[in-house]
Amino acid sequence: MRTAIIIGAGVGGLCTAIALQNNGIKTTVFEKAEMLGDVGAGLVLAANAVRSLRRMGLAEQAIAAGSKIMRTQIRTHTGDVLAETDMSNYEDLFGAPGIAIHRAALHKVLLGALPEGAVRLGAPCISVDQDPDGVTARFEDGSEARADFLIGADGVRSVIRRQLFPQVSLRYSGYTAWRGAVTSQDEAALGITSESWGRGYRFGIIRMDTERIYWFATANAQQGVTYPLHERKNMLLKIFGSWHHPIKHLLEATPAEAILHNDISDFAPMKQWSSGRITLLGDAAHATTPNMGQGACMAIESADVLGQCLVKNAAIEIAFQEYETRRKPRTAFITNQSWQIGRVAQMENPLACAMRNFAVNTFSNNMMTAQLSKVMGVEA
DSSP: OOEEEEEOOSHHHHHHHHHHHHTTOEEEEEOSSSOOOSOSOEEEEOHHHHHHHHHTTOHHHHHHHSEEOOEEEEEETTOOEEEEEEOTTHHHHHSSOOEEEEHHHHHHHHHHTSOTTSEEOSOOEEEEEEETTEEEEEETTSOEEEESEEEEOOOTTOHHHHHHOTTOOOEEEEEEEEEEEEEOOOHHHHHOEEEEEOSSEEEEEEEOSSSEEEEEEEEEOOTTOOOOHHHHHHHHHHHHTTSSTTHHHHHHHSOGGGOEEEEEEEOOOOSOOOBTTEEEOTHHHHOOOGGGSOHHHHHHHHHHHHHHHHHHOSSHHHHHHHHHHHHHHHHHHHHHHHHHHHHHHTOOOHHHHHHHHHHHHHHHHHHHHHHHHHHHSSOO
């Protein structure tokens, strides 16, 4: 039996562990966090990701833990609808529904598919070494682990990527983001998935289940500017409080300490993900801005494909080469498209914003259908 080490217990790392386990590869996941609790906010899993989850035997559990997305809108900050997409027939078109789900709820589904002891928490990896026979991972507490190969799924600031490819540097998008999750009975919040555009600002609303809403807000800002917890909520209310209902309601209902804040960064598509018996996956390999809702989806697809490649090829290096060949063009497309969408959505110039809104209102339906087909219609 081949053995694997995965660094990182995010969505990509856990899905990879499941894909490998389902194909007879003994896998241990090491995660630096001390616990995986009810943290984070919401995720969108489009049909392409749900199909991969179905191959892992987990789609129905994920769908039940989340909420199907039936209709989406792009709106102005006053609430005028610029574009609307009916997604009720997407399950027939693409073979699976699109869903929204709380990150913690998805983690619970994924962890439930792994055997006890497969995930080890409180284990920050500090370095890896390899030789012709295997890979050794070293941890902060001085311990080591040994396996046939290793997958770095440790996020956009990956320790593994930094060791293998130190020349890769993050690029800041020019905007920062706040996120939150809140329980609400407001019909407007529960009724539809939407993203509202202002001038240099956006606000998104996504229903995760029968009563929980995930919201996000973006603002053009200098990189690295931080805000004390007690100031975040007041600042967001100052910016978005006059926007259309239910935005103010959602902000007021979210505890200040539960509002997450992160600068939005990615990195240009990499030419290489693997070195010998080590490869990268998810944000460590193909980070993307969140403008297409495909970050977690790409990680799930990559886990699915990597599992297929390792089963097909006995030689690990050959399996990794096939994995890169199959995944790099697709993830590069998503990264580049998402970057461009973010630039358009975050425009500040009044004339440019007016032209943008006119274009979205006039041409969006055909463009949206074509773009979604390229994203959701492609098989991993």
